[in-house]
Amino acid sequence: MDxxxxxxxxxxxxxxxxxxxxxxxxxxQTGFVLGILSIVPGACCxxxxxxxxxxxxIMSSNAIKAYxxxxxxxxxxxxxxxxxxxxxxxxxxxxxxxxVTIQIIYQIFVVGLSEF
Numbered sequence: 001m002d003x004x005x006x007x008x009x010x011x012x013x014x015x016x017x018x019x020x021x022x023x024x025x026x027x028x029q030t031g032f033v034l035g036i037l038s039i040v041p042g043a044c045c046x047x048x049x050x051x052x053x054x055x056x057x058i059m060s061s062n063a064i065k066a067y068x069x070x071x072x073x074x075x076x077x078x079x080x081x082x083x084x085x086x087x088x089x090x091x092x093x094x095x096x097x098x099x100v101t102i103q104i105i106y107q108i109f110v111v112g113l114s115e116f
Contacts, residue, residue: 025067025078031060032081035088042092043099050096056089 034056042049063082067074 025074028078028082032085035085038092042096053092060086
């Protein structure tokens with residue numbers, strides 16, 4: 001019996017590891033969808049991409065924290081979806097930053113030089 005409690009303490013076995021007692025991870029799917037939706041507007045320098053990326057990142061991060069607090073309670077597929085949502089949100093935010101940077105450089109060098 002002590003071995004069972006040692007495994008519980010190590011995190012290898014969870015009390016709620018029965019797949020029938022698991023519940024969906026809150027905000028995992030929403031964070032994933034927002035991460036996907038942030039990519040196209042983020043690449044086109046839309047503020048919508050920035051907003052969706054930030055919200056998706058926050059929701060996915062909160063879902064990952066909830067899973068880490070009690071992994072046996074939630075589906076592992078939802079955890080993976082939350083991780084992918086976080087990655088997609090970060091990609092959308094990076095695309096937004098790159099797009100804004102390119103537009104600023106364009107304004108400085110191309111439009112700025114045409115005035116001379």
